[in-house]
Amino acid sequence: MIAHNLGYPRIGSHRELKKACEQYWSGKTTFKNLLQVGKNLRQENWLLQKQAGIDLIPSNDFSFYDQVLDMSLMAGAIPERYHDVILNKSNVELDLCFAMARGYQKDGLDITAMEMTKWFDTNYHYIVPEFHKNQSFKLFSTKVIDEFYEAKQLGIITKPVLIGPVSYLLLGKEKEEGFDRIDLIKNLLPVYIDIVKRLDKLDVQWIQFDEPFLALDLSEKEKKAFAQVYNEIRKEIPSVKILLATYFEGLRDNLAIVKSLPVNALHIDLVRDAGQLTPVIGAIPERMMLSLGVVDGRNIWKNDFSKSLTFVEKAKTALGEARVMIAPSCSLLHTPCDLDLETTDTILLPEIKQWMAFAKQKLKEVVTLKKLSLPETKASAQLQLEENIKAIESRRTSSRIHNPTVKQRVAALTDADAKRQSTFTVRKKKQQDALRLPLFPTTTIGSFPQTIEVREWRAKLKKGELTPQAYEQHIKAETEKAIRWQEEIGIDVLVHGEFERNDMVEYFGEQLQGYVFSKNGWVQSYGSRCVKPPIIFGDVSRPNAMTVAWSAFAQSLTRKHMKGMLTGPVTILQWSFVRDDQPRSVTTNQIALAIRDEVVDLEKAGIKIIQIDEPAIREGLPLRKADWNEYLAWAVKAFRIAASGVKDETQIHTHMCYSEFNDIIESIADMDADVITIECSRSQMELLDAFADFNYPNDIGPGVYDIHSPRVPSKDEMVYLMNKARAVIPAEQLWVNPDCGLKTRHWEETRKALIAMVQAARELRTPVAVSR
Template identity: 50%
Template sequence: MLSRTKASMKKHACRTMSHGLAEAILLSFPTQAYRQAGNHSRIRMLTHTLGYPRLGAFREIKKACEGYWKGALDEKALRSASLEEKHRRWRAQQEAGMELVACNDFSLYDHVQDMSFMLGAIPERYKPLCQNLSDLDLYFAMCRGYQEAGYDVTAMEMTKWFDTNYHYIVPEFTRNQDFHYYSRKCVEEFLEAVSFGVKKPKAVLVGPISYLLLGKEKTDDFHRLDLIDTLLPVYMAVLEDLHHAGCTWVQFDEPFLVTDLDDRTRKLYAEVYGVLRQHFPDVHFLLAAYFDGFGDNLQTAMSLPVDTLHLDVVNGLYDLPAVFRDVPRDMNISLGVVDGRNIWINDVNESLGILGLAVKALGHDRVMVSSSCSLLHVPYDVRNEPDGGTLPDFLGPWLAFARQKLDEIRLLADLMEDEVSADAFYGLAEHLKQLEKRKHSKFLRNSDVRSALDALSGEPVGRRQSIAERRVLQQEWLQLPVLPTTMIGSLPQTAELRSLRKRYRDGSLSAEDYGSGVRVLITNAVRWQESIGLDVLVHGEFERTDMVEFFGEHLDGVAFTGNGWVQSYGTRAVKPPIIYGDVSRKEPMTVELARFAQGLSERPVKGMLTGPGTILKWSFVRNDQPLSDTAMQVALALREEVMDLELAGIEVIQIDEPGIREGLPLKKADRESYLEWAVRAFLVCSGGVGPATQIHTHMCYADYADILDALIRMDADVLTIETARSDMEVLSGFAAAGYPGQLGPGIYDIHSPRIPSVGELNAQLEKVLSHFAPRQIWVNPDCGLKTREWDEVVPAVENMVTAARKARHQVRKRALEEG
């Protein structure tokens, strides 16, 4: 029974709610109903998370890896830093009361690449390196490329992890692919967890079907799922090794189960997990899918011979009625009721209601509490935000980063117990209080923004002239050569620049001196670009730490953190802004420096903006209104900036939108409604300029085929895309679709330290020109260059410009021969 103190706290918590909300909370508690059913003795409801951030709360692993690459740390020191971070992660989960603690979710670069390495899926071009490099250096060479000691090997392809901003290394498969048990990282990490004192480590593996589907065939004479018979024995060897080491829980991540699957793939899931279960009957299999509900795959998932099925309740609530009705009696369910993708505190009222229904349908002992997905996608800990920092005081209590989400998981499980502690009721009361404060906060709404949004509703947007008409005017105005050269935007963020920025932020450098320092860097960058013959220049974005965070700092309704780091790829981390209220532009954001840069050169210098879709996808967005409304608010703010840039004399304006493909729903049936408002938001911000102003957009690391029609509807004059790592494979799709705009396929992979030769770049251009007429093509790198060093960038970009000149010569020569 509840003690008088607990009952009093329960009553006090409910006083802050409306009557209906309080009643819902009370009804969600199982105490009396379950006692009447005779269920007096139960084990504690199990808690866990699918994974935890791994780059370090203060980017310790980033610094250690980059120190290793530069030779400042040896392998022993890097391994030591890794173990320290794993200890911190396990300790956090233990202290929060997680019964199951994830292991093998840590990675020095990418967890999918870890799987490829473990399974011996090492592409042939790396085999010569095996004789001369350590396993660690071979692993990094596959991720980053290798250009030393006479070797010159390109990196493996990289793309987005489903609909997130995390990038994974794409496995490469051949028809006769060799898989073998190459790396024991999984087992070694399990043993490290045991040694650290984790009572029940849960080994995390990408499941065999999803692993194959994440990869890419290097020839077109087979399908990657054909490799399952070769792959499965290696998975069994790994599981045997884990089992021998004492592992009793294995989490198989199978996120493809929430995508559109054909009957063959569904049947394969049953066959594969049937084999694994037959060989390992004593290992508890937890199968996890996330980012959406199972939908049409739900019956397949529930028929698999696994012990526990994890559901992403945040994004797949619609699955629950069928789960409660049809889940097998010998299957447990793990309910991901705590959002692993966003940073707002949990709606405990809703979560307790869901858990209460689950317990009523299945029984307490068959329900586990978890995050919706891995917590990789959120920052470490709200408590790491400095006092007096950039995060507004009112916002902090509304936020839950990874460490707070562990506490929320524990709190929800504790509130579902018969005997609810005073601490649990205090946690409940505090959550309910903050939810009410946020709901009624004056900081969320701006009447002027809402009026502007209402006025926009139903109005036509976009540019009046056709893309063909605009191209004629722009060419007359800009006078660009065939195959014009440009860069995507950012240039190296050097130690000198970071020091300049740090001194400005800590108050030891005045705003005037900081601005002067940035202008010197811009001046040097423009002079260098002119000297090598680049046609359309960039100012380098030296004033920006990040392409989204910068705009977050200049928009009302947006906040930003001091230490809210989230891994994007490898050692690259970002601090996503927090969109908490209605968005508007405070003042011009980029105009002053764009005007300054353009004044340095007779050549066009691009104005650089981040588009509304990308600002949304790369931010933590408010969850109290439709995404489409927030997108339109951001688009209206950016429209003002675009028009001010045009008035300032900027002739080429780039609105980056790599996030549009990333936001594409995983199920095809849901995509058109999303694309309709995402494209409209782009047209709102780009459509106010005159026909002679050239609008560029940029996208990277995505499957463009899924959105080709939307790209055409976006009506950009020039689209630059990442294509180097995929060896220009995507261009055939653009050609087949009759893409009407100009296209800049990236010929230089900027995410590798390799410096491509003129011959290599020229060969890339030849591939491009086999698909498109020269007048339709721009020459550029894959992406911005902020993560690279100047000693890599200068020769690579100079080689790119030289390759473009050679290609122009070849174009003219062919024209003369044909003329």
């Protein structure tokens, strides 16, 4: 029996990678120092897993930015616009990687970043590969080989991890019409074969090919590609052991493909689909081992050993001990690094902490399950089993989890609670009369740059070095500065900047009952962006107003309309670590009622425009289309519950990013937000086609510049994008705004970009007004 891991967090227990990357980007550290930080993290992770008792330790799971982008570099899938970056001899491979991810605006060059989107149904973002008809590939980066050799020098024979060639192509996007990216498999496959051959010469034993698309709906052509790929790799390199990893869902009908592939082991996710174990056991051939993903790689709850052992025993009985592997359900990239860092001075309560396991602890769970499954080591792990049983029972019976009042309120919900008073057509006329906004009204998505000073004030407040009163005065002054500046440049609908907020979910979780927090529970969202998801452990309710005081204060400073800024119930759910002892729909309705109460109180405080952000609506979609309708029904209803307690004159906005809307556009319309703002700039307004084809009835704000890049777009560029939007959406429905919140940007670039944005809107109004 083998205990192995699919991937480990790369940010470092103290976010060392984030800090090193950002210092390098700002010129505060050298390239050499950045490389050393990466090397230190890789080696620490390998040694940690070795000491934990993991038999097969992954390599090439480390990345300075994103693992999909690394694969694009490996395969030489580098868009032509970056070739000047390559030719600049001062640039190295890693600088090219950063340019592709973040854009490039120096050395006389002005190059846009590649598109970014969500990694399946997680909150991790990857850089989308760009493909062209008849595209050729060639080995450009040998990172996977270099890191295998690096570990070998430490005396550790790792299991290199590669995104499988079929999934890599399916993760990308065709940048021209007239071809299917899966047809590029014949051009791509030689690069993979070259890599595997090179690894084989270094005495690699196992290679892990991640093929998560095997858990999705596939076309016949895509199914055939899997057979083509793995038969060819096996033919060229017969000695290497291949572990085919699937995760995030069950194989279902794709089991028929997998059982015929010439691979040595198959990994399945039993956290997401425990029911697939029986059919998989009955289908795989004798030559194939089975890896059981029983430890949750996406949540922070302690594994239930008794439950997991039933899966292991079932597999052992059917397949034999030698053919069973034990692992997390997926890469541990999605979990925080180390629960041991949550000491007595953190926010976690000891009772609740005992119910949890972070990445380091999950490694121990995998190893303990292996020990408990083997006769010769079972006795030595008996104490861990008894402690685990006590912790699981403690959580099940804890009085902290259940709130009868909350449960009763959710049970009493009716369809009427999810409907506005009037249709959008009626509401729009009333809102036009009440708000008096111009054509192409300008606004931002909510947050403004959180400067070093703002972060220092928050840190000093937590340490007791700044009184709450002094902190509040600092934040009020910063808020007033932001409002005066917005008035000065002429933005139509203002925001207060959210300087009092740490994170768009954590801020609300801190004020809701049913939540707890970690101090060091950071996970990577994209690049150097890390988030610290709050933890929903029990029934959720709102004991007090959360944003009303700050919104009312901001509105008191200006005659212009001030948006109230809230995070929506589905996003709060998706971007938290969620309790797993009740349906997610029930937890979402609890959150929706809490947000509804806040919306009503904002309206009472004189806020006439309220934004309820739902960037995670599409992210929450089940991976199989057959399961979509059930999810969309409760997700859309939860948003409407949150938004429907106000008068017609109150304008409800929502914001979404990194979403392909074509296949769920009807559900987006069903949300019935008065205004939706969406990410559009990286895709050059392509996302608007879905709204145009559907004849979307409500108002839309397509983002005109990419806030995830330091690049500052020109006014003409924004006008160009909005003219593309006008070609498919009536001008009367359009707003002008950035792609997303500006919290992670710097003020210098923000000022330039927003001034250009306002100028663009003014230029747009004149010809429209004349034509009308």
